[in-house]
Amino acid sequence: xxxxxSELDASGLNCPLPILRxxxxxxxxxxxxxxxxxxxxxxxVKDFEAFCKQTGNELLSSGEEGGKFVFMIKxx
Amino acid sequence: MSTRLSGPERxxxxxxxxxxxxxxxxxxxVSIDEIARAVSVSPAILYRHFDSKQSLYDAVLQELSSQRxxxxxxxxxxxxxxxxxxxxxxxxxxxxxxxxxxxxRIEMQSLLDGNPATSEFFENRWKSFTDYIxxxxxxxxxxxxxxxxITILSASLMFQGxxxxxxxxxxxxxxxxxxxISLTELSRxxxxxxxxxxxxxxxxxxxxxxxxxxxxxHSS
Numbered sequence: 001x002x003x004x005x006s007e008l009d010a011s012g013l014n015c016p017l018p019i020l021r022x023x024x025x026x027x028x029x030x031x032x033x034x035x036x037x038x039x040x041x042x043x044x045v046k047d048f049e050a051f052c053k054q055t056g057n058e059l060l061s062s063g064e065e066g067g068k069f070v071f072m073i074k075x076x
Numbered sequence: 077m078s079t080r081l082s083g084p085e086r087x088x089x090x091x092x093x094x095x096x097x098x099x100x101x102x103x104x105x106v107s108i109d110e111i112a113r114a115v116s117v118s119p120a121i122l123y124r125h126f127d128s129k130q131s132l133y134d135a136v137l138q139e140l141s142s143q144r145x146x147x148x149x150x151x152x153x154x155x156x157x158x159x160x161x162x163x164x165x166x167x168x169x170x171x172x173x174x175x176x177x178x179x180x181r182i183e184m185q186s187l188l189d190g191n192p193a194t195s196e197f198f199e200n201r202w203k204s205f206t207d208y209i210x211x212x213x214x215x216x217x218x219x220x221x222x223x224x225x226i227t228i229l230s231a232s233l234m235f236q237g238x239x240x241x242x243x244x245x246x247x248x249x250x251x252x253x254x255x256x257i258s259l260t261e262l263s264r265x266x267x268x269x270x271x272x273x274x275x276x277x278x279x280x281x282x283x284x285x286x287x288x289x290x291x292x293x294h295s296s
Contacts, residue, residue, distance in 0.1 A: 014204040016147035043144055050148045
């Protein structure tokens with residue numbers, strides 16, 4: 001059982017692509033569903049915080065795993 | 077007589093002067109002594125904060141990268157189509173140079189300095205655009221387009237060259253022909269021309285008053 005409904009690998013991509021692809025992925029989710037995002041751009045940490053603040057989606061977690069950044073976003 | 081500053085304040089004032097000097101003269105054109113004089117401290121005090129010119133230079137870059145421009149607004153406040161996001165990103169990028177033209181000067185200096193840290197820093201700034209253009213064109217360009225890969229690569233090069241040249245002309249040339257053009261106008265015009273060149277005519281932006289020059293060779 002996974003704790004997310006959809007996954008997006010944005011490794012190797014610079015902002016704004018991870019944000020843009022996340023926006024599109026979230027648009028395809030139901031309210032309450034969770035998207036996991038993997039990114040390598042260090043700027044993505046601040047970007048996803050700002051993104052969630054502005055869109056009202058909830059940033060459940062933001063962390064680092066094996067040199068990559070992992071975000072969990074719950075659609076509002 | 078120099079005023080007493082706390083450690084962090086002193087460090088900050090060294091960074092500020094160093095940024096200015098590196099921007100004007102490049103990494104190799106500035107000595108530690110010169111930076112120390114500009115801050116009115118002895119080189120010994122400067123070395124207490126930074127153990128070499130390279131580490132001071134790296135700290136200057138580090139500080140510039142912490143003021144990294146964010147493209148989140150460009151994505152969130154639009155319906156995320158290619159044209160609008162590209163315009164928004166270009167505006168943010170041009171504004172970052174407008175606020176601190178030293179960024180552009182240090183970039184130019186670094187092209188000749190051959191300092192790996194700097195090249196990486198500036199490549200990364202442009203990578204946002206090249207990634208975005210590559211990815212988006214890859215999505216929308218038909219698979220049988222002649223020389224597809226080279227077309228996509230050339231488009232991102234063209235964009236970078238175009239924006240960089242506009243910035244050079246606007247911020248580094250003494251006779252400034254672009255002085256009356258606002259940042260918004262400049263980004264819009266550049267992006268509109270770019271879009272037309274890569275064959276996007278139906279953009280929401282191009283609807284205003286662009287001459288309907290058709291570059292599309294395929295349709296008769």
